[in-house]
Amino acid sequence: MGPKRLRSLAEAVAVAQSAGGDLAAAAWDDVLAHPLFPQVAKQERAGLLLRAGSAHLERFWSHEEREDADAAVRIFGAAADVLPTNDEHGPAYHHNLGLALQTRFELYGDGDDIAAAIEAFRRALSHPNAAHYGPAIRPHLAQALRQLAAAVNEPVHLDEAVDLLEPPAGASEAADEDGYADLHQLGRALLDRYTWSKDASDLDRAVLHLRHLTELADPQFRDWPAYADHAAAALQRRFEAKGDSADMDAAVELSEAAADAARSHPDRVRLLANLAQALWQQALGKENHDELTRAINLMDRLLGEPNTAPENRPGLLGNLSGMLLDRYERTGALRDLDRAVEAGQDAVAATARNDSGWAGRCHNLAVALRTRHIRYGRADDLNEAIRLHEQALSAPVTDAIDRPALLTSLANSLRSRHDAAVNAEDLRSARTLYVQALDLLTPDTPERAGVMNNLAAVLAQLGVETDEDTLIDEAAEWASLAVQSSAPGTLEHARAQINLGNALSDKSQRTQNLEAGARAAAAYRSVLTSPLVAQIGPEAVLQAAVNAGEWAAGTGDWAEADRAYDRATDAVDMLLSAQLLRGEKESWLRPAQGLAARAGFVKARLGQPQLAITVIERGIAVLLAESVELTRLQLPRLTAAGRDDLRRQLEAAIVTARRAEQGNATQVTLAGSRPEGTAIRASRPQSSRPTGVTDAYAHLNDLLVQVRQVPGFEDFLRQPETAPSADITSLTYLLASPWGGAALQSSKDGIQVIDLPRLTKDAVREHVTALLTTHSRRAEDRRAWLATLDAVCRWEWEILEPLAAELTADQDTSLTIVPVGQLGLLPLHAAWAPDEATALGRRYLCDRFCLRYTPSARALSIPPPDDLPRSVRLLVGPDLGGDVAEHISALADLLPVLAAPELATTADTLHALSAPGVVHLDCHGLAQPDRPLDSALHLADGALTIRDVLEADVRSRMVVLAACETAMSGTDLPDEAVSLPSSLLQAGATAALGSLWAVPAQSTALLMRFFYSAWRDHGVEPAVALRRAQCQLRDATNDELIALAPSLMTTPEGQSALARRLWAGGRPFSGPEHWAGFVCVGL
Secondary structure: OOHHHHHHHHHHHHHHHHHOOOOHHHHHHHHOOOOHHOOHHHHHHHHHHHHHHHHHHHHHHHHHHHHHHHHHHHHHHHHHHOOOOOOHHHHHHHHHHHHHHHHHHHOOOHHHHHHOOOOHHHHHHHHOOHHHHHHHHHHHHHHHHHHHHHHHHOOOHHHHHHHOOOOOOOOOOOHHHHHHHHHHHHHHHHHHHHHHHHHHHHHHHHHHHHHHHHHHOOOOOOOOHHHHHHHHHHHHHHHHHHOOOOOHHHHHHHHHHHHHOOOOOHHHHHHHHHHHHHHHHOOOOOOHHHHHHHHHHHHHHHHHOOOOOOOHHHHHHHHHHHHHHHHHHHHHHHHHHHHHHHHHHHHHOOOOOOOOOOHHHHHHHHHHHHHHHHHOHHHHHHHHOOOOOHHHHHOOOOHHHHHHHHHHHHHHHHHHHHHOOOHHHHHHHHHHHHHHHHHOOOOOOHHHHHHHHHHHHHHHHHHHOOOOHHHHHHHHHHHHHHHHHOOOOOOOHHHHHHHHHHHHHHHHHOEEEEEEHHHHHHHHHHHHHOOOOHOOOOOHHHHHHHHHHHHHHOOOOOHHHHHHHHHHHHHHHHHHHOOHHHHHHHHHHHHHHHHHHHHHHHHHHHHHHHHHHHHHHHHOOHHHHHHHHHHHOOHHHHHHHOOOOHHHHHHHHHHHHHHHHHHHHHOOOOOOOOOOOOOOOOOOOOOOOOOHHHHHHHHHHHHHHHHOOOOOOOOOOOOOOOOOOOOOOOOEEEEOOOOOEEEEEEOOOOEEEEEOOOOHHHHHHHHHHHHHHHHOOOOOOHHHHHHHHHHHHHHHHHHHHHHHHHHEOOOOOOEEEOHHHHHHHHOOOOOOOOOOOOOOOHHHHHHHEEEEOOOHHHHHOOOOOOOOOOOEEEEEEEEEEOHHHHHHHHHHOOHHHHHHHOOOOHHHHHHHHHOOEEEEOEEEEEOOOOOOHHHHEEEEOOOEHHHHHHHHOOOOOEEEEEEOOOOOOOOOOOOHHHOOHHHHHHHHHOEEEEOOOOOHHHHHHHHHHHHHHHHHHHHOHHHHHHHHHHHHHHHHOOHHHHHOOOOOOOOOOOOOOHHHHHHHOOOOOOOHHHHEEEEEEEO
């Protein structure tokens, strides 16, 4: 009986030994469960237990089932307990138990497991026969000590790991697998210890050992890719600490070698991801973004590969998000910002809350969302950012080393919330969080400089808002400490200088402290001359340069101001060049408003009028100039250059891009432009850049690159480097700055600079604000509106008198004005001065000159056709009542070829604008100065907005907008001169007439009659015809008006002869509210 049962156990063992794969663990379980197994001799039983534990461990590695890991630990533990103490194989049994415990820890993170693993490894090494097994056990014990140090945040365990592996002085290195493992774990332990100690010698030794390991081992060895990967990581850390680009170059080289050596390696995805990280780091030391772009492309490729394991995707997405955000900060490309948010959202969604990387990914996504809020003004982005920051700080698994970063980022978001809805409590909370972050950072931690930077900024902000000079002084002290704590030539040092300059500038302005102002200028100058200026990011450079220019110009140092404004202008160009869509470009044009006037004024002061006009043209009507060049200027020349194929491709690409953007126009909501009553979505925000728009504009940009390779087209659609030439008699730039104004009179004889000392930025803002405010309330207080209009026109003469005095004029002398910024909102042609010799007791600027307006010289770069078509298509809007009949009656006998009036829809209007000739639109209009793209004409089926016009194909020679407020430009981007007339020019028209305010119906009808009469009878240009009509309407008596337009005027009945004579000689439309509202924009 007995022998038969023993054979059954033997058979069970034989079955287990022959079983493979998943069946092996079950077969060995049968062995261990056999009734005779406990009777087996201890040494043999330990061996069988060892085989059974190994089978479960192998199955665990295949399927990662927790019960297999638990079984392996239990069985290996039993084997170690059964084995006699003095057994020569004892170290192997304890080693195996340690490996099982270590494996379970790596998967499930139980700290007791790693502590027990270390104990098992130590028992193995303390065994009498440890010498034979020691080389294999030591690296595993060192690795477990590293893991325990990270788990319990106690670097003392790293000291034990280093002491365990550090070879004695003079000892030779073992060139075998065990020797490689020792050297590998030693290098990693030193690198880990450096994270805590910041001891440079630890870092240098880590680099030394790991690099030597890559030279010692054969690249074909299975673990060589890991050796190269970790050597690259050590080099990256040393680059971060010391900034030696040779280290970073070597790190990239090793990362590339590791990826190449692991083509079939299971860790290939991780190695390629690390290569992308190395390339990203390498980009920090260079002005171009080639390495960063390569890193992004590599991450995109990994995420697009079907064999990328799902567990790797969260990390890849998180890294991609960070890379895209970095490229956005370098270039301002908003498409990168949107993609950074999307990748960050996907990374967080794919990460479990108990994952060690969850808090970090929440933090990174919050940073991207806050950045997008700053750019677009989306409240839901900021609210989500704050929620994510708070979640990251409360996460159960949070690396204590990263906690200062989490506190700092939450503080940054609270500051942004304060900026959106002023609440001093947010600033105070941010201040507290920065202080908490500093308390967690040791004095030698590099991150302290950044936190001190932020603390300085919030203190300065608090000081200004609470009127506490002591806080501003404290801000300057912290900013100065940040400068001292950061290494010169580093990015953080440059940012510290910006904050120091801001704090000192605030102090100087509040206390008139010239020394503080000089120190502020020196700080800004340090930033602008830094060798890392390209890495600081164009947005920060723009801020520093504008502030530096402001200070220098305020002290009369025009040369210094000129250098600063040149840097600012270059920064704006860089930001714009990185954008594709109009909304994106507008977002970056917003902080640049006023820069063109300042820069032009400074160059004029330096006696450089040609350069002054150039810099002005670079900064005004940028979007209009791009469209004019695309649709009207250079495309026909491509055919003449033998590249008609390229012209046709470009024309098709322009149409495709505009249609793509038109179809998604409502998806871009900029700061302050959300329509009232629109709910803010609580769900995940969608990208403001649909794929179709991205692809369309990317293709257009590729074609532009090809166009610039054609001889003669090198500067196609680039910002001008010299002042543009225009085929017009006179071109006058009017600009206002904080230090005075100037007129730059450009003609065939050269450029004359005329000082206009009273034309300051503040004066213009004051008068424009008064004009817009009283106009918006004219229904309640018409008298105030008329008085303000009259006063503003009087002030205009006072500021323009030096210009008028310098110019000679005869009848119909044209003066083409380029009004920079908010000057475009003023009726400059109605400037007046008292003159008792005239019938009205005053003379107007339009009495001497025929003024026309243009957003820029480039908008006038195409001479008009010699013969303007005289056919007119009349389109009318709804709800005009008797105004329609009045207007038609005024025009019918003048224009026999006038098309029958139509109740126009938006489609009708766009169709009419697409045909050559003249279009006359008689309808209501409404300007939205703070949202200029929403300014509109009201037609039968709804509103035709500026946004619609910009996306149309306009071929009309002239468009007359006989509607209210159709020439009022936006206050949001005044330098862009966004109005219906300028938008028509941008879309393809040559000239457009519109009104700056709501003009009365009767005076509009008379003005239009006189305009068309002058245009038809005398064949003059639209601007000349408008000037004659305005003067005629202004000066005409009642009797004259009845004779000229009997259908529009009626004689009062029942008057006495005296009253009739008085009425006959009256001038009912002499006030500027009747005649001065209309302007001619273009040629």
